[in-house]
Amino acid sequence: MSIKAFAARIFANHIAKRNKKWSSRPIETQEKVFKDLISQASLTVFGKDHQFGQIKTHKDFVKQVPIRDYEELRPYIDRVVAGEEDVLWPGKPIYLAKTSGTTSGAKYIPLTKASMPGHMKAARDAILAYIHETGNTAFVDGKMIFLQGNPGLKEQNGIKLGRLSGIVAHYVPSYLQKNRLPSWETNCIEDWEKKVDAIVEETRNENMTVISGIPSWVQMYFEKLIQVSGQKVGDLFKNFSLFIYGGVNYEPYRAKFEALIGRKVDSIELFPASEGFFAYQDKQEEKGMLLLLDSGIFYEFVEAEKFFDNNPPRLTLEDVQLGVNYVMIISTNAGLWGYNLGDTIQFTSLEPFRVIVSGRIKHFISAFGEHVIxxxxxxxxxxxxxxxxxxxxxxxxxxxxxxxxxxxxxxxxxxxxxxxxxxxxxxxxxxxxxxxxxxxxxxxxxxxxxxxxxxxxxxxxxxxxxxxxxxxxxxxxxxxxxxxxxxxxxxxxxxxxx
The missing domain is CATH 3.30.300 (GMP Synthetase; Chain A, domain 3)
Structure with a gap:
């Protein structure tokens, strides 16, 4: 076992103990997050507009802060984008993550000095949870590929703008840099098809052990690898043992991936977004992902079937049930308040709280009252x-x-x-x-x-x-x-x- 693998196992044990501490006290953990968020943002424009100084309980919060989607929060976000300070969170955000909106055009999601570490810690801890459970550390000495957006950033009004995956690329720890592919230059290629071709050339002769990305785009990469090399991915990368994914359900792709790879590999599911990193798979044999309760995000849940009613009940973790389809509402240390993320989730476990992503509140079929998700x-x-x-x-x-x-x-x-x-x-x-x-x-x-x-x-x-x-x-x-x-x-x- 290498020094890096040995150290990873020790660190994984440490993180597992820390996670157990907060996951075994979920209500208290969320209550602390809630109070910290309200306290820190009380003197912001949003905090003053919504009388944060008078908010003591979740019931108070519901009265003062309505549920909003991006468009409804946009008057505040536009002020942030214009460079104004202390609007949604103290100071200015350090980044604005640019995403594609279906009704809003481009969306700009703030990332603050307080929120940014949560994205990195969750991604790291997902891998450490896997190491803790399986004992598998062999992959840490190989090459790792993360299919992501262009890491190039622009600056506007003292705030850097870019895609979340590109922003995250600036935070890769130094001990992983020499293991990480593709190169910076290749990651900066805008045309996706040209980018995949370049990634294939950079990686085909490397000892790839971890591959990460949205399944549909990783599938394109795998197909190009096979076309160029004439080999199954698992034969080309004999030590490839871990696939990390998020954004979509992997199950419809699993059979195809196993055919492309030529064998089964372990996988880790993540639940990241520009608005926050919410959950990751912490057990290989358990259904669902561990909901992250100590990372500066306060969660509320509204039953999807009641979401479009007037004033639907806003539940906290104390009141949720297994198997119910909920719209997830977040308030965060990036300055999103009562924010409708758009995702629907279901709880698969209440001890600890684990979730699956069941769909999007705007992506459903109910043309005849069927409520298909x-x-x-x-x-x-x-x-x-x-x-x-x-x-x-x-x-x-x-x-x-x-x-x-x-x-x-x-x-x-x-x-x-x-x-x-x-x-x-x-x-x-x-x-x-x-x-x-x-x-x-x-x-x-x-x-x-x-x-x-x-x-x-x-x-x-x-x-x-x-x-x-x-x-x-x-x-x-x-x-x-x-x-x-x-x-x-x-x-x-x-x-x-x-």
Whole structure:
């Protein structure tokens, strides 16, 4: 065992003990975070506008601070972007993370001196939790690749601007720098396809042991590696043993990845965003990710089915239940207050608190009152893959409310298969059965003949890559919405078919 591996194991044990200390006292931990946030921001513009000096309890906070999304918080954020101090958090943020917004255009999320360490600590601790559980440290001496955005930063009004993944690149610890790929120059390539080609050339002859990124973009990297080398990824990188991912559910990709790699490798799921790093997988055999309660983020939860009601109940950890679909609301030491992140989660454990990401509150299908969410379509797809042995590149789901044949409406699954299967009708039947079992509203609509069973539209190879490229969202942290309540994405995909 190398010195680095030995030190990693000792540090992993230390972090595990520290995590157990706060995770075993979750309510007290969150109460302390809440009071610290209110106290530190009481003299900011936002704090004065919302009478933080009078807030003593969560009930007070609910009265003073409404739930807001980015657009609703934007008047304050615009002042931050303009360089004004003490608006949402004391002083100025050190960075503004630029993200793509569907309704807002570009979004600028503040990252402060207080919040930035949370991003780095969580990423580090996710790996250390894996080491603590498995004892596997061999990978620490190999090369690690993190598929990420351009690390180049601009400065505006005394604040640096860039993509979150690019900002994080500036914080890679010195002891990892010599192990980290791709090079700075390659990471700065804007064109994603050219960037992947350059990454392949830089890494194909290296001892790659850890690979990290959004599955759909890592898949493109793997396919290029195989095309260039003629070898499975696992044969090319004989010591590759750990895949780290976030942003989307890995399960629909797992069979395809194992085929590309040629064997199974361990994986760690992360739940990061520009707004904060919220959770990571701390156990290989436990479902869900450990919710990070001591990192300057106070969490509230609103039942998704009640979210669009007037004044829906805002719950804290004391009141949440297993298996319920919640919209996650955050208040953070970056100055986001009562902020609707847009993600929906479900708790898989309450001791400690573990979550899965179930979808997006804006990404659902309820054209007929069915309330279908991302988790349900992903689970159905995974069950169909297991039952029928096919693999996919990507898929999305949309309602068809006005069929050309004038028959009953239905859900259309637009699927890019790795190889188009011969038993498409059997796959459709399995998907539909799984959806009925998971979603009682969908079951009632099918049985009541309001909807007919779902259908699959097979797409030509590279349809989703062409879609993302046409919207300037190829690569990086961009993701295809898993489902939509309209046919905008479906129609764009149809236009790309021969």
């Amino acid at each position: 991302g988790k349900e379509v992903e689970e159905a797809m995974q069950q169909a893959i297991s039952a029928h042995g096919f693999s996919i590149t990507e898929f999305t789901v949309a309602p068809q409310t006005d069929p050309a044949d004038l028959g009953l409406p239905y859900h259309e699954w637009l699927v890019e298969f790795e190889t188009e299967p011969a038993n498409l009708e059997a796959i459709e039947a399995t998907l539909d059965q799984q959806m009925q079992e998971q979603n009682s509203y969908y079951f009632d609509l099918i049985k009541g003949k309001i909807l007919r069973p779902l259908t699959i539209k097979t797409l030509k190879k590279d349809s989703f890559n062409l879609l993302m490229k046409s919207e300037g969202k190829l690569g990086g942290q961009n993701k295809v919405p898993r489902l939509s309540n309209d046919r905008k994405i479906a129609e764009k995909l149809y236009q790309l078919q021969p």
